[in-house]
Amino acid sequence: MTKPPLNDPRRTLTLRDVSEASGVSEMTVSRVLRNRGDVSEGTREKVLAAARALGYVPNKIAGALASQRVNLVGVIIPSMSNMVFPEVMMGISETLEDTGLQPVVGITNYLPDREESVLYEMLSWRPSGVIIAGLEHSEAAQAMLESAGIPIVEIMDIDGTPVDSGVGISHRRAGLQMAEAIIAAGYRKIGFLGTKMADDHRARKRLEGFREGLAKAGITLSDEEYYAGGSALLKGREMTEAILRRSPDLDFLYYSNDMIGAGGLLWCLENGIDVPGQVGLAGFNGVELLDGLPRKLATMDACRREIGIHAAEIIAGKRPSGVIGGERIELFPTLQPGDTIRKI
């Protein structure tokens, strides 16, 4: 963005250029281009023609500064690499589409430090609202959210207290319900397979809920296996092989996400393990991928799309309630037993 001298014909155009080309004031041009206020049909056309002919693109930076209005919504999520956040994004984009608001995404990679800096960066653009994944933030991030003076929606998780609004599911309960279903189906020697990520609070809460569910039946996890990085499908295979080799008496494997669950399912099928007779399997998320698998993996959908839609509605002020802020929307995932849990 170097600035050419004023006489350079390739200097970036301003309202003034359009104004001069169409013979009206800058203010009128501004009105035409924003469809605001009354402008006669004649001038409107004249201005639009001039703008088009010049190839004028308004400068939103200047516009935003002058109007104190920024049509941006910051969306801060940990990752894009599995399909869960992209689906949330779709819900958000779709809902924001006809509001004039535009989502801007920041990725944290599950790092609190990075979340903090991404948030700072976002807020420095003075967005109209922020949608941020999770309820756990660094102290500084928490402070920024509290004093931002704009709508904040914390999404995905509802087990805790949002700064402003919250939309999500109870991961603790999701884990608990899955445990209950597994026990009800008669499984007793249960293994857990998940990621190593200390900062994935939602996976942690699911596991806690799961343990709690098992505890109610007087059961504890028989074995655990963790991974980090790499192709989730492949890791699912490897981990499944490893855990079953180490603990051959396991009769159920609970995966912290569907992708590793799918890998586990493929491995079991190839190795002649009777699923769900000998070993039952379940994942979490309800990803579309599962539809194409030889057998449907048991899972719970995380209401990803709905979360995105509701969050965006709150920011856009589209909530039917008419409430301004401080909404708390809990969604309820349904258990999809698929073909990998014994029918009772």
Place this chain on the structure above:
Amino acid sequence: MTKPPLNDPRRTLTLRDVSEASGVSEMTVSRVLRNRGDVSEGTREKVLAAARALGYVPNKIAGALASQRVNLVGVIIPSMSNMVFPEVMMGISETLEDTGLQPVVGITNYLPDREESVLYEMLSWRPSGVIIAGLEHSEAAQAMLESAGIPIVEIMDIDGTPVDSGVGISHRRAGLQMAEAIIAAGYRKIGFLGTKMADDHRARKRLEGFREGLAKAGITLSDEEYYAGGSALLKGREMTEAILRRSPDLDFLYYSNDMIGAGGLLWCLENGIDVPGQVGLAGFNGVELLDGLPRKLATMDACRREIGIHAAEIIAGKRPSGVIGGERIELFPTLQPGDTIRKI
């Protein structure tokens, strides 16, 4: 972003507030917060302390307007729903990380109209550069790119002439090479399975190259099957079943992407089809998912990550060549035969 009166303590903070709190001029505060110019250690600490205490977040809108510098890079891609663009994004983010530049993503859903409006919106923020997928754009979009006055990098595809810089692979050649490999392996009755998208120019070019490759051996496609929307893995299964039911004599299936290829592979394995003996299979992209499949699908990697890295380097001015613009970087995908093409 409503603006509270000046006496409202919750009004958004400005440089002036920090300046008053720390007893120096706004300019000095600005210098401290941007680490620019000479500021004594004493004042620096005083200012930082005040800024932190107040919870001041600079207003980049004002900063950008004043300095004519925007640390944003527009990235315009068609989709996030398969893993190809997220991986390009990772290459971009990683490369931009230490440059002070920030990517901002826009999604077009393969719609030229939407591409045009997303581009317009992006340019109105006066970014430092634009990375945009593909070489085919609407006339208006093309004009905007030409006159934007910033570095433009068109990515993914190199079969054509970029406006400014280009980074990608030849999809035409990729299709051609795959055809040659298939023919060399002795397959003759070849079917194609792909998406319906008229505006996926890269898929189209691959198919054209593929047809060309077949033609050289005097072969034409024996059958074709197309889909739109839905779970790609599932669609891959369904399409494979459909095409093989209609044309049982096919001995090879070329899929326009790995995901449907994977679905096809699973279907074939379940239905006792000898792969690659009776039917050979190949996809395109080289997605990580394939690593977890029972058998490795033949594919060609699309150099997604590298494309992202090179594109970002061009925008950031990090190219070793020192060239300013108009670079053309062709990458060469390698054929990964996997286990689904007969060894010769």
Place this chain on the structure above:
DNA sequence: GACTATCCTGATAGCGCTAACATTATCAGC
């Protein structure tokens, strides 16, 4: 004809920040 109402357009004053220059402190060297 004066008056109000409605519609359209223009002049003015910033938005919050930074570039560029101006000014003031500080200190070495003679």
Place this chain on the structure above:
DNA sequence: GCTGATAATGTTAGCGCTATCAGGATAGTC
């Protein structure tokens, strides 16, 4: 002490736009 460099800070003037209000038409009303 004075000069002149260097370092540290302040002053001024916008960046390109929009909110706000002030007109100038035109038309209708009494």
